[in-house]
Amino acid sequence: MLSCTFISSIPPAPIKRTIDNQTFINYQAVCTDSWRRVCGRVRSVNSLQEKQYLESRSLNYNVDFVYRNSLLHCSKPLVCLRDILLSAKMSESPIIAIANADIYMNMPDSVRELISLLQPGEAIVGRRTNIHSLQEKRASIYRLGFDLFIIHSSDIDKLLRHSNNLYFGDPWWDYDLLTNLIASGIQIRPLKPIHVLHLSHQHAFSKDRWADIGFNSIQDMRNLINQIPHSRMSQEGLTLSKLIERVHSQIINFFTTQDACNSGSAFQLSSDEHHVKPLREFAHGLIDLGENVLGLQNEFDDSSDITTACSLLLDRLCNSLSSH
Secondary structure (H helix, E strand, O other): OOOEEEEEOOOOOOOOEEEOOEEEOOHHHHHHHHHHHHHEEEEEEEEHHHHHHHHOOOOOOEEEEEOOOOOOOOOOOOOEHHHHHHHHHHOOOOEEEEEOOOOEEOOOHHHHHHHHOOOOOEEEEEOOEEEEEOOOOEEEEOOOOOOEEEEEHHHHHHHHHHOOOOEOOOOOHHHHHHHHHHHOOOEEEEEOHHHEEEEOOOOOOOHHHHHHHHHHHHHHHHHHHOOOOHHHOOHHHHHHHHHHHHHHHHHHHHHHHHOOOOOOOOOOOOOOHHHHHHHHHHHHHHHHHHHHHOOOOOOOOOHHHHHHHHHHHHHHHHHHHHOO
């Protein structure tokens, strides 16, 4: 077992998933068990709003309660990404894994060994495999995000120096953390998406919120990356810097033309297609960066990997149900 702590924000009401017309009320427990098998330790960061309910339950993981949450902005008390990093700093483990609470870690011994050898100044980043049918073994790689971050604990202070106040689980938190890693000079090592599993589900997606967070995030990312002299930037940093600068210029030019705001203003607006076009370019630019510079996969090595992963997760879910 690794000397590692897995950190997430586990909701008070355990996550359940319906797939192939079957509802697995134990999906959260199976995900949590996968973290414990790989990492050993599990911590959750939750809002104080959830403390009374969580303390009334019998939990098999530690919880850090924090004051900051997103209730002023949305209906859920999401915690700040900075508080996730502060929890990581308090951990005694040399290696920290960070992911949303609905991620299943599918890690064979070879990958665990790779993680155990992680050094200061290195991080492992993985996209997820979205599973659409366990019975039919259908899955796809989710290319628009980054779902698992494995970081050496000695690098947490670097990330805290630059971290923004995005909320963990909101849109853009993963883009922000990836930008922070690159700007901090941390070398990114790719993880195959078959090792990061996720049962597909419908999203309560707010396009307005995605756009609002995105416009402000681009400004914050630009401020962060501009603190680093180009002479000290990695190839990843230079590529990301050019992308951010190009997209930021498009945003400024658009709003200057529209007389909606100026370069010193926060972006608050509706999300029609003209507004979100620069954000879409940024997202697709990150896809290119992930695949062409960081080496993230855009296709599976072998369809048998999908079959094996789906069978494994289905067995875990069914066995967990039968044992309760």
